Amino acid sequence: MDLLLNPNTNATPETESGTKPAFNTEFADDVKAGFAGSPKTLSSKYFYDGAGSKLFQQIMELPEYYPTRTEFSILKKQKAEIINFFNPSDFFHLVELGSGDGLKTKILLRQLLQAKARFEYIPVDISGDAINQLQSALSSELPDLKTVGFTGDYFKALHWLKRNKPGRKVVLFLGSNIGNFEDNGDLKFLQEIRKYLSPQDKILVGFDLQKDPRVIRQAYDDASGVTAAFNLNLLKRMNRELGANFEPEQFEHFTDYDPIAGVVKSYLVSKRNQTVTFSYLNHTVSFKAWEPIHTENSHKYSVDMIKELGRKSGFETEQLFTDEQHYFADVLFRVV
Ligand SMILES: C[S@@+](CC[C@H](N)C(=O)[O-])C[C@H]1O[C@@H](n2cnc3c(N)ncnc32)[C@H](O)[C@@H]1O
Structure with a gap:
């Protein structure tokens, strides 16, 4: 198994006095810019530090969180049909954007290995x-798999892939990550990905479908409070990595689903007037009582919206794989 790690290199060096530990300047800049605006925002990509990734694994096991187990069942039942669309006997790079722990991807990887497919797996996160955890799990669970992991942003990875892996690609974008962009961000994202792909390439995208609004709302506000802990971990992460002094108990997790817009919005709401200091950044931010920080969008789609999104991005819908309840869809687009 090949390992390629591309750790974040944009950390600031330690100050001469040694009082400020190195920090991720991109994170610091995004926090400053997001808190300078109105409403205050913070990108959902910052959920996934070590603690956040562990909390997300717990979310995936919650009874209320239907997306993971539904997509798991789609892939499990239809794996043979799905991999046939990848033309597995012809060598390809299987690129997964936002691979996480690869729980569901392993279903396809096992099926591809069993079918003696000619491919290498490139998880990007x-x-x-x-x-690191995915690579070490794969090296023991699937020792015959060739894996080249890439740590970094989606587009950094695509840029690297374009220059270093020019062959045919099948891209996976599972878990309804596509729904986490701002309005129209899904279209811009797919259009951008299209630029990195060639006519014989394909992309399999997981979409959470529109359904009973109460089912959706509960998935983002579970009774045991794990999703709240996941959202609040953003504050703890800023404390750990940027020297902030957030008191997480002075903020509340709030989330709601708007069935007209088809989007769940998640917030951290300040329970009182308060000022937070970021000691590594020489920066302070004030919050008014009940002022929200917008932390996540989770868009929900109809089949018509999905096909239209694909068409506008330069793809044609080749096949749509769904479950009996029509809760979720994994959609295979081919480049037009
Ligand atoms: C919701 S999890 C889904 C994981 C997996 N695809 C699944 O379906 O279970 C999202 C994953 O995408 C990664 N991620 C989020 N934003 C990213 C970005 N801009 N570039 C690369 N990875 C990102 C996160 O670190 C996290 O592991």
Whole structure:
């Protein structure tokens, strides 16, 4: 198994006095910019530090969180049909954007290995912890698999792939990550990915479908409070990595589903007037009582919306794989 680690290199060096530990300047800049605006925002990509990735694994096991087990069942039942669409006898790079722990991907990887497919697996994740854990799990669970892990942002990875892996590609973008962008961000993202792909390439995208709004709302506000802990971990991460002094108990997790817009929005709401200091950044931010920080969008789709999104991005819907309840869809797009 090949390992390629590309750890974040944009950390600031330690100051001369040694008082400020090195920190991720991209994270610091995004926090400053997001808190300078109104409403205050913080990108959902910062959920996944080590603690956040562990909390997300717990979310995936919650009874309320239907997306993971539904997509798991789609892949499990239809794995043979799905991999046939990848033209497995012709060598390809299987690139997974935002691979996380690869729980569901392993279903396809096992099927591909069993079918003696000619491929290498390239998981991409912004979380170095996620990539390290996935690579070590794969080296013991699937020792015959050739894996080249990439730690970094989706586009950094695509740029690297374009220059270093020019062959045919099948891209996986599972788990309804596509729904986490701002309005129209899904279209911009797919259009951007299209630029990195060639006519024979394909992309399999997981979409969470529109359904009973109460089912959706509960998935993002579970009774045991794991999703709340996941959202609040953003504050703890800023404390750990940017020297902030957030008191997480002074913020509340709030989330709601708007069935007209088809989006769940998640927030951290300040329970009182408060000022937070980021000691590594010489920076302070004030929050008014009940002021929200917008931390996540989770868009839900109809089949018509999915096909239209694909068409506008330069793809044609080749096949749509769904479950009996029509809760989730894994959609295979081919480049037009
Ligand atoms: C919701 S999890 C889904 C994981 C997996 N695809 C699944 O279906 O279970 C999202 C994953 O995408 C990664 N991620 C989020 N934003 C990213 C970005 N901009 N670039 C690369 N990875 C990102 C996170 O670290 C996390 O592991």
